[in-house]
Structures are given as structure tokens and as C-alpha cells.
């Protein structure tokens with residue numbers, strides 16, 4: 001009776017629920033009632049859903065679980081960034097990071113509360129600098145597990161989140177169907193009702209999926225993890241570049257920007273001696289100008305066991321200035337929040353290794 005890809009109520013779109021309710025002889029308005037409990041009132045217990053008949057609640061409770069991921073660990077930073085380690089029912093763990101409004105990123109009047117979501121357990125793309133791919137790919141998250149991170153982060157923090165970035169563990173475009181479904185649930189008025197322009201998908205550069213995303217109607221934003229302005233640099237640190245070299249990636253980016261009438265963002269982590277030379281900055285400026293794209297520079301966050309170091313403060317500053325002198329809109333993330341967001345994978349790694357100093361599950365902040 002229930003399709004195999006539905007493993008919890010949070011995997012269900014409105015259409016899924018309409019089909020499910022029809023199959024048990026329930027009228028359509030009951031679906032709207034249930035959706036209001038799930039996404040407006042955030043109710044997680046059937047017994048509290050007072051306007052649904054007892055018999056229906058029992059049928060629903062017996063058909064699919066209604067459970068959010070468990071908070072396995074939390075970590076706080078001075079700037080009130082809050083990092084959650086979530087555990088799913090099979091024991092798998094991923095991270096989500098809640099980032100407070102950041103003047104450097106969005107302007108001083110911004111009230112943006114951003115949540116960085118994970119889309120896979122592990123990652124198959126093996127970028128040489130990244131903690132998320134160190135143990136390879138374990139599995140894809142379902143749409144409900146992605147939506148669950150959002151609901152659980154709001155519940156645990158008491159904050160209203162109004163911006164989502166798919167920049168946690170995993171490559172979102174390699175889990176295309178589930179990520180699109182989670183965006184449907186997060187964006188739709190019957191769901192979490194977040195504006196499409198407040199949802200950003202970050203990719204290491206999967207060309208066919210960028211083209212596919214460009215043809216979807218939703219106005220979601222795309223951030224591309226470039227980290228190198230030449231094939232030589234990208235080949236060295238991002239194996240995905242051998243499959244989709246820079247010129248094919250940039251053509252796909254141009255198609256996306258034209259289809260959506262949107263400016264793209266390029267993420268660029270600064271790694272000492274690898275991609276932070278003046279010539280790298282000039283090459284990046286040329287790419288950004290030709291695509292009218294914005295550059296987010298991120299100081300590399302060193303990962304235990306990996307050889308890479310963050311660029312010096314002066315290299316970071318010079319790199320930024322070269323971009324700006326060349327007419328490119330660029331930011332340099334200096335806040336700890338930015339660092340933590342960029343370093344998804346590290347709390348999980350520490351927890352799995354049993355070396356985390358943070359007690360579970362109450363949030364602990366350094367300040």
C-alpha cells in the first residue's frame with residue numbers, strides 16, 4: 001500500500017499524502033489538517049492531533065514512523081553558531097550547522113538564520129581537503145531525513161530558520177531525487193514555506209545535474225565549489241574535475257545563470273601554497289567576471305590527518321583585494337560561524353573517534 005521510498009511521514013509530499021489518504025478512504029481535507037500539525041504546529045505526537053479522528057490517528061501511526069533525528073551531540077562557538085550532530089534510526093550520523101546573521105555575508109540589517117544541511121552519510125567525491133569524504137560514501141539521506149534536520153534544529157535551538165544551504169556532509173546533486181523532494185517540502189506553502197531564493201544548493205561540480213537543476217522551475221540558488229581557477233589546481237584537489245573539467249563546468253554554470261536569471265556564487269577555500277597565489281586570484285577574477293558571479297572566499301579549516309594549511313592572513317587579504325581590483329564582488333568569511341559551516345564533517349569525525357570533549361546532548365557554548 002505504501003510506496004517503498006516513503007520511510008517516514010517527513011518523506012511525504014502533499015501528493016504522497018493525498019494518495020495515501022485516498023487509499024484508506026479519507027477525504028482530502030484531512031491531509032491539510034495533518035500537514036498543519038506537521039509543519040505549522042510542529043507536533044510529533046499523534047495523541048495531540050486533536051482534530052484527527054482517533055481511528056485515523058491509529059491507522060497513520062501504524063503505517064509510517066513520525067520521528068525526527070536524535071541530537072547526538074552539539075557544539076557552540078563564540079559567535080553563537082550552533083553545530084548539531086544528528087543520529088538517524090540506523091545509527092548513521094550527519095551534521096547540521098545553525099549560523100547566526102552575519103554582517104559580512106548578508107549586510108548588517110540581515111536577520112538571516114541559516115542552517116547548513118547534510119544530504120548523504122559520507123561522500124563519494126573524495127575532495128582531498130575535506131573531512132566528509134575521508135571514509136567514502138555510506139548512503140544517501142532520504143528527503144525526510146533532510147527535512148528532519150531542519151525541523152529538529154528548529155526544535156532544539158528554539159530559533160526560526162529562514163535560510164537553508166545544502167553545504168553539509170555529502171554532494172547534494174549526487175542525491176538528486178531526495179534533495180529535490182526535500183526542497184519541495186521545505187519550499188511549499190503546505191510545508192515549511194521557505195522562499196526558494198532562501199535555499200542554496202552547493203555542488204563540487206556535477207555537470208549533468210547542474211543542467212538538470214537549471215531546467216527545474218524553482219528559483220533555488222546555486223553555489224559552486226570551485227577552489228581552483230585552472231584544471232591544474234582543481235585536478236590536484238578535486239577528483240571530480242577529471243570527469244567534468246573546468247570548461248564543461250563553466251558552460252553548465254552559464255546555462256544555469258541564464259535559465260534562472262540569477263547570479264551564481266563560487267565558493268573558494270584558500271589553502272596555503274595550493275590555490276592562493278596572485279596568478280590564481282587573477283584567473284579566478286577572469287572567470288567570475290565572465291559569469292557575473294560572486295566569490296565567497298573561505299579560509300581553509302585544517303582537518304586532522306590531512307596535510308593542508310590555511311593561507312596566511314596577508315595572502316587571504318591580497319587575494320581578496322586582487323579580486324576586488326578586478327571588479328569582482330567577493331567576500332572573505334572571517335567569522336567562526338563561516339569556518340564551522342565550511343568544515344562540516346569534523347564534529348562527526350571527532351565523535352566517532354571518541355575524542356569529542358563536548359557532552360551530549362545539551363548545547364554547550366564557549367562564551
Ligand code: SAH
Nearest residue numbers: 130167170171202203204225267300301342
Ligand atoms: N559537496 C558539496 C557540498 C558540501 S561541502 C560541495 O562540495 O560543494 C560544502 C563546502 O565546504 C564546499 O565548498 C567544500 O569545498 C567546503 N569545505 C570542505 N571541507 C572544508 C574545510 N576543511 N575547510 C573549509 N571548507 C571546506
Ligand code: SF4
Nearest residue numbers: 123125127130133204
Ligand atoms: Fe564531498 Fe563536497 Fe567534501 Fe568534496 S567538498 S568530498 S564533494 S562533501
